[in-house]
Amino acid sequence: MDHCFIQFTILRFVGFGYLMTFLKTYGLGAVGLTMLITAIGIQWYLFCESFFRQWYANDNDAEAWVNVNVNIYALTKALFGVSSVLISFGAVIGKVKPFQLVIMTISSLVFHAFNAEIILAGAMKTADIGGTYAYHMFGAYFGLSVSYFLKRSKQPADPPTGYIADIFSMVGTLFLWIYWPSFVGGLAEADSGQQDRAIVNTILALSASTICTFYLSSDRSSGHIFRPADIQNATLAGGVAVGCIANLNLNPVNAILVGCGAGFASTLGYQVLQPFLYNKFGLHDTCGIHNLHGMPSIIGGIASICISAYKQSGGRNHDSEVFRSHHGNEAWRQFVSILLVVTCGIVSGAITAWIMNVVEPDAEHTEFDDQLYWETAGDFKSEESTKNVDNGFVVVSQSSKKGGEEFQINVQ
């Protein structure tokens, strides 16, 4: 189990942390605040999860309130919970203060525990081994809602990106890709048939979405070039989507199709939908979590509806082990779960944004700037001046004795 814990910490820290370092002037914030969120969340979620789990399980039994478990299994579950905060963090990174982020972490985990324990595991008994509903869908719509309802003195602009920052960001992509199968299969019974299937289906879906992303990213751009933002993110969309069906007895083709669909949707999201949402509704989504987590989790949910409907209506291989608690219509449950999770995410995000506005009103104007919150090294802003130099022409104002004549110097 400690071995699993390590895998999941890598996923959170190295994966999510470095994925966001594509922000050229916010790299320290991306990695450092990921550490802070995790360190706070891992302790706080022990209480949140315990509270809602016991509340639901024993609501008629006054004596059942027992201790909070502090063991490696509880800490692993807490790490899973933290991943929904880190997903939400992607929507607001660079636009909130560190203390606002602490508030968001604490608030988010309460609502996440309510959503995961009461709605999904308790009331709906949703089939969701890999957390497509619990982490990705909730985290994405919670984060988008916070980003939308947070009061800011001005509209946020596009964050500056950089070449080396893009390569750093690929570190995050690779570690997320690598550890995604263990993320999806992680909470399944160890070495069971379900866990093996979950891992295999996730690998297939990830490979499919990687290929589709490379294809579509190149095909849609002028000059047929790859866009780093697509490759860094949309390649992972297959893993998001396949999470809620990965442990079913599927033909491998199903996992591949779901991966392809998620990869296509996610790439289109980065290229078309994200600018549209920003220009039309003013919804600013720094890392594009709607494309990587929001839409693919909806696609995964729809796939789980179709598959459970097909299986229940006499399809082969009814997975009684997966659907064992379901007495009603499984497809219907999966569908209602989507509505409940999205609603829960948006409402709780709005509440959290309101708290954040009240506790620490936003006064800063500058965004995506490590210098506001970090003691940066002397070469921090040098890239900007370098960029000017790069243009070939640097406008300089000469302050010699002869007077301030303006002239251009052509740096060869």
Place this chain on the structure above:
Amino acid sequence: MDHCFIQFTILRFVGFGYLMTFLKTYGLGAVGLTMLITAIGIQWYLFCESFFRQWYANDNDAEAWVNVNVNIYALTKALFGVSSVLISFGAVIGKVKPFQLVIMTISSLVFHAFNAEIILAGAMKTADIGGTYAYHMFGAYFGLSVSYFLKRSKQPADPPTGYIADIFSMVGTLFLWIYWPSFVGGLAEADSGQQDRAIVNTILALSASTICTFYLSSDRSSGHIFRPADIQNATLAGGVAVGCIANLNLNPVNAILVGCGAGFASTLGYQVLQPFLYNKFGLHDTCGIHNLHGMPSIIGGIASICISAYKQSGGRNHDSEVFRSHHGNEAWRQFVSILLVVTCGIVSGAITAWIMNVVEPDAEHTEFDDQLYWETAGDFKSEESTKNVDNGFVVVSQSSKKGGEEFQINVQ
């Protein structure tokens, strides 16, 4: 098994991907195309391996053609197969188009499966636990052959390197070093004596080649300084060479000697042989895979010849478990395997290069340039202008009213 799969993905993605980021202006290509090759190869090799394995095993039995296995074990074997493509990729990186690379991946895996299943496992029953023959020798000579026979409009030049790129590249080196023991012992029976021996011998060989590389790299250079290319690559040569003998009952000194020999040969390769081959034969080898994979695998093959000859001629500790399928002369089989694998690699590489030339003729002139295939950030080429500034003297052409006199500005 999923745990092993993760280790091997890290080896492929983070190890091979970042090892090649020493190319200062091709970092996105190095990491991104590694992802693309892996995503395609992992699915395609499921079919290749299944085809040749069944063909050989059941060639007299028409009914034996069964389904392609899709499970975690098959995916792990596919990942191993992909590593031979990634090795070949090192010879041509920066000089081929992404689509040419897709063709190379598909073609390479067919020939690799033929080589591994028909020649090595089937006909020769070569002792090769760590894939010295199957992955390193085949991948190296295949890649060199592709690089040699690929038609290009002009000779490729040395790729630009960078200081930060060198540090990124060390990430790849470290992860390869770390996961190499599990790569060599990975397909051995779990927790067997063979696997333990394979891991211990690999660690010793890697340590030995690391020390030898540091020594020789510093000793041969003017000023006794380390060359990053040596340290990034030749330190790993011991792991390549020891692969085909790692599971034998060896005195630890043997593993250390093989590691030393591989480290020395590889460092000399980077310093002497690679420039010689380029100037004499026009063989351009971007990452020096001949030094890291080609020569060390030959050294490993020779070591396996010597050791099996010694063991069979009455030496102590005949490893009946390793050589159980060998009825003839084991040393002879190991020797003939070298010839067959190198021939197979060169011929199939030539065929693949011909296909690549036909399907997508090369028209581009610029090389090692991410801008051709990626939407790069604004600061992509800024390092070049910076380099000019660095010289201390920047030639500027002043366009003031007084006329275009040329003068030098000394940036202090």
Place this chain on the structure above:
Amino acid sequence: MDHCFIQFTILRFVGFGYLMTFLKTYGLGAVGLTMLITAIGIQWYLFCESFFRQWYANDNDAEAWVNVNVNIYALTKALFGVSSVLISFGAVIGKVKPFQLVIMTISSLVFHAFNAEIILAGAMKTADIGGTYAYHMFGAYFGLSVSYFLKRSKQPADPPTGYIADIFSMVGTLFLWIYWPSFVGGLAEADSGQQDRAIVNTILALSASTICTFYLSSDRSSGHIFRPADIQNATLAGGVAVGCIANLNLNPVNAILVGCGAGFASTLGYQVLQPFLYNKFGLHDTCGIHNLHGMPSIIGGIASICISAYKQSGGRNHDSEVFRSHHGNEAWRQFVSILLVVTCGIVSGAITAWIMNVVEPDAEHTEFDDQLYWETAGDFKSEESTKNVDNGFVVVSQSSKKGGEEFQINVQ
């Protein structure tokens, strides 16, 4: 076991190596020399540990001198030994020549094996599952002593840092954080209650020190900004301190308190004590190992004294399994161990520094400069000129025909 070995190599290589890349102009040295130290140390410590272990265990039995074990367990113990050298390396990095470092590695491991096998495991039977005494306390005071007694022609200055170097350094921090629990629990009996407790307590202590470091780093600085040096290092102090008590039956609050104390002390060390020691005593500590390893290990030692005194004096849950070899006063033993280890570290460090001075006298003046020992890429020093450009004003000396008038150019 090979799986553990991999975890510990990641800790050494990626963790310690990249943690030290915050040195902007010494990144290749930080990562490369970490490899060299590990490759040498892992082989040399096999002999050191075997020598002292057998010497102590069988000092009355002349026939007991047996072979040196070379297996995966011995290699894992050797890797643990290497970590004390890597800790010491942090105090002298950038100020010693590579060959001096080789001497330090060899000498340090002899004394470390003496300290760990004869003093701690043999004579004192100190409770120290996670190596707080054996690795952190010894390594820190050994390294500080070497740095203090090493003769240098001039006082070392502050090393240059960089923005991208800081982000690289965070890679090291994250991997150390992630693998620290397995470092502390690594040598405990697998899957035992002790190992589980060790892992859980370490995670809690790390989380606590992370939160305290973020708080104090921001609170003490002008402008309430985070200092990268604090975040990169002090966040890990909790793991150092909790090492010698992690396997005890503790209330989780104890682990959290120890983590908080270590985080506070370490942050204050970086901000207050380190400049004080340098200005007052000329003790130069490049990476601040006194703050990350020295003080937190003393805090851990004090905590172990208090806890063992409390437990022995009738406190609940006497951990007979941990303290089984202790017949005398356990608290007293833990206390005397601190004195012995610190003394052993300082004395053996002074001896080692003397050897280093004799074998290879220091003649170089420049420090923290990769160019002395590495063939650096063409853009190596470009950041420095960039930094000048960054100031906004670049003083240029115009060498036109009109004469050498000095003027300022304002780069916009």
